[in-house]
Amino acid sequence: MSVRRRMNQLVPRRASLNDLVNSMSKSRLFGWLAGHVLVPYWARKTPVHKQPGGARATVQPGDNVQRMMNLILPLKDKTAVGRAKAAMAIASNLDEIYAGLDNVGTVHFARFVIIENNMCMISCYDGDFSNYIRDFVAQLGTVFDSVIALIEDGEAMIPTRDNIDTFINWVHDRDVYQIPDTATELLHYGTIGQPAVKSGEVADLRLIARALILQLHANPNALLGSGYRGYPGISAARIRDKMGFGW
Amino acid sequence: MIETDRDNSFDPKCVQGNILRGYHYARVRHLVLEVVNAALARRWLSQATDGSGAAPAITTEEEWLIKPASCFNLGFTYDGLKALGVPNASLASFAPEFKAGIARRAVKINDVGESAPENWASPFDTPDRVHIIASVYAEELEELDRVERQVADGLGGDGFAILGRHDGWNFDTDHVHFGYRDSMSQPRFVGVHDSDSYPDKQPLVPIGSMLIGYPTEYQNIRYAVPQPDALGRDGAFNAFRILKQDCAAFERYLDMAADSLLDDQLGEELLPVGDEAKFGPDTSRHAALREIIAAKMCGRWRNGVPLELSPDTPCPPEPVSPTDYDYGDDVRCPFGSHMRRCNPRGSTIVQRAARHTRRLVRRGYPYGGRYDPGKPDDEERGLLGNFICASLAGQFEAMMCDWLNLGLQDPRITGSNDPLLGANEAETSWFAIPLKSGRVIKLRGFPRFVTVRGGAYTFLASIPAIRYIANLER
Numbered sequence A: 001m002s003v004r005r006r007m008n009q010l011v012p013r014r015a016s017l018n019d020l021v022n023s024m025s026k027s028r029l030f031g032w033l034a035g036h037v038l039v040p041y042w043a044r045k046t047p048v049h050k051q052p053g054g055a056r057a058t059v060q061p062g063d064n065v066q067r068m069m070n071l072i073l074p075l076k077d078k079t080a081v082g083r084a085k086a087a088m089a090i091a092s093n094l095d096e097i098y099a100g101l102d103n104v105g106t107v108h109f110a111r112f113v114i115i116e117n118n119m120c121m122i123s124c125y126d127g128d129f130s131n132y133i134r135d136f137v138a139q140l141g142t143v144f145d146s147v148i149a150l151i152e153d154g155e156a157m158i159p160t161r162d163n164i165d166t167f168i169n170w171v172h173d174r175d176v177y178q179i180p181d182t183a184t185e186l187l188h189y190g191t192i193g194q195p196a197v198k199s200g201e202v203a204d205l206r207l208i209a210r211a212l213i214l215q216l217h218a219n220p221n222a223l224l225g226s227g228y229r230g231y232p233g234i235s236a237a238r239i240r241d242k243m244g245f246g247w
Numbered sequence B: 001m002i003e004t005d006r007d008n009s010f011d012p013k014c015v016q017g018n019i020l021r022g023y024h025y026a027r028v029r030h031l032v033l034e035v036v037n038a039a040l041a042r043r044w045l046s047q048a049t050d051g052s053g054a055a056p057a058i059t060t061e062e063e064w065l066i067k068p069a070s071c072f073n074l075g076f077t078y079d080g081l082k083a084l085g086v087p088n089a090s091l092a093s094f095a096p097e098f099k100a101g102i103a104r105r106a107v108k109i110n111d112v113g114e115s116a117p118e119n120w121a122s123p124f125d126t127p128d129r130v131h132i133i134a135s136v137y138a139e140e141l142e143e144l145d146r147v148e149r150q151v152a153d154g155l156g157g158d159g160f161a162i163l164g165r166h167d168g169w170n171f172d173t174d175h176v177h178f179g180y181r182d183s184m185s186q187p188r189f190v191g192v193h194d195s196d197s198y199p200d201k202q203p204l205v206p207i208g209s210m211l212i213g214y215p216t217e218y219q220n221i222r223y224a225v226p227q228p229d230a231l232g233r234d235g236a237f238n239a240f241r242i243l244k245q246d247c248a249a250f251e252r253y254l255d256m257a258a259d260s261l262l263d264d265q266l267g268e269e270l271l272p273v274g275d276e277a278k279f280g281p282d283t284s285r286h287a288a289l290r291e292i293i294a295a296k297m298c299g300r301w302r303n304g305v306p307l308e309l310s311p312d313t314p315c316p317p318e319p320v321s322p323t324d325y326d327y328g329d330d331v332r333c334p335f336g337s338h339m340r341r342c343n344p345r346g347s348t349i350v351q352r353a354a355r356h357t358r359r360l361v362r363r364g365y366p367y368g369g370r371y372d373p374g375k376p377d378d379e380e381r382g383l384l385g386n387f388i389c390a391s392l393a394g395q396f397e398a399m400m401c402d403w404l405n406l407g408l409q410d411p412r413i414t415g416s417n418d419p420l421l422g423a424n425e426a427e428t429s430w431f432a433i434p435l436k437s438g439r440v441i442k443l444r445g446f447p448r449f450v451t452v453r454g455g456a457y458t459f460l461a462s463i464p465a466i467r468y469i470a471n472l473e474r
């Protein structure tokens, strides 16, 4: 067989090449390769700055109230017994925890949820994150330590009140990364060793998907946008004031 | 003059003297130093701690019998500690905001727009090179020059490059630009008797709110001591800020706001016709309204008399204390005024847990010539401010981001910024002046009067800490 004929058999005609490429994104094999091989390789070649968790610093008053916290704290004991211990640690301190949150004064809602061997603490609060955590720990003293003791790497933080800055940082690290509301903001993060797009510069919008994939590689959990607010820009205290609960 | 109880465990000769007391000199010079030769710089530090050699001796907290001709103090930035060879493990033990440096905390403290670090003046436009702020306090300019020469000559000259020089002076005793009297309210400490301090109704402040390594106002928490103890203990953190004040804009705004309240019903409730006389003979209605607005924005009349004790006049018939009061409702002193935002004292705030915890020692000097409204000029003027505390995040930044801006402490001011120095924009700014009848005057349209020109987070290391740094080998 001539070389040319063999090539014709191996290389499909142009139309079918397009079909092949188009079908790749739907193909399970390609999907698997992209997720398990291509992205990790790509992430090694162009590592991105792992963005910190939690609400971003902002100067808009409306964005500085009703900020979302989504802590994911992996339990040390990943059995039903471990989960029960965590449930008990919260339950037996619930009154103090709620009183503490009341005195922090800037919290709209807070809840504790066990999801797949993680203790999740989810809340909506006003103002600065570190002020919120500092005031919370200051209220609770050692009560909260019994919860932190059940969390992976938690031991080093105890007693939390003697090491408040380190503890705030530790918590911040475990607050879920929040994908910005405007996708182009992703491009301002930049990759390690390569400057980010400066504000004002025109960003190459085609890079958004890539930036998102690489960031989600670095940060597996994510809050999608800053979240829905039923009454934007209003602090917990303003609601309490208006509804006559006192603040 | 400061005395300390014997049972107060810190040793005055170990603590830098500019933390717990005001020196009350007429002038200050802040020299911005970059370490260019660490070994020589360390030897110079060694001289500065014991007064040997040519370096000026660092002033400590020890009592003095005769006030010296000048005082000298040092603040180290994180980059400065690094440049001097402080080991990585020690560097890592400092609080995150100090490690980041003030420029990287800009958004949090609302240093944005014109105040953003990329617009700061030299040398603060290259924050990584700002290593030490050396502050000289004296009565006379010649003495400042003499001490500066002492820094520049000898080892200092080869160890450091002087990147900048910032002079401040009390051009009118304690008055600052915008015309207010300043330097009255300061925290008073447990076990420290400072005959200069004015009495007030606030609980005494545990020394740990300023000096590192002691219990703080938060009964349950402590700020970590940077390691080793010899480096961390008895130090304090400082936010050094160069704050440019737009005096012309401020006076213009007072004019404009007073105009809008002339022949206005609310204006008449604020200043009942005839009450102009309480402002001095021949004071016009317009001039009196201007003073009321200036007072409401600050919390004091410009002559220093507190609104809470004298709500209707800057010249009360009987003298009142400058500081001995607590806040009641907001008809006397608005919740949104500068002073009440920065220190709500005993009044209720949303963050009940934070009550009395965000205290700062303030040591500021005005810079630039006195502003003459009759002869507006382009000279830059403002305040060289030191805001001292044990935790920059827990005190200075907490005040800047939740209270001065945003106004989280009281739902009635949330969403507004400090009228004097908040990050205001004319389109959105507002400031409420509540009246006795329950009606409210809402002033709007004021710009940002204060712009940040530079700054640094510094560590006012103890004397043993400076010796520790001086003895590092690397």
Ligand code: HEM
Pocket: B176, B177, B178, B180, B181, B182, B183, B184, B185, B186, B243, B244, B245, B298, B300, B338, B339, B340, B342, B343, B360, B362, B382, B383, B385, B387, B396, B399, B400, B420, B421, B450
């Ligand atoms: C150019 C800028 C500033 C001006 C013109 C200014 C002016 C004043 C004045 C006139 C007072 C009353 C004087 C006194 O009670 O001793 C005062 C008090 C105070 N200011 Fe400022 N200030 C400025 C910047 C700042 C900043 C940046 C902060 C905070 C980080 C701050 C925090 C305070 C505090 C804590 C008080 C004392 C309140 C009290 O204890 O009742 N100031 N300021």
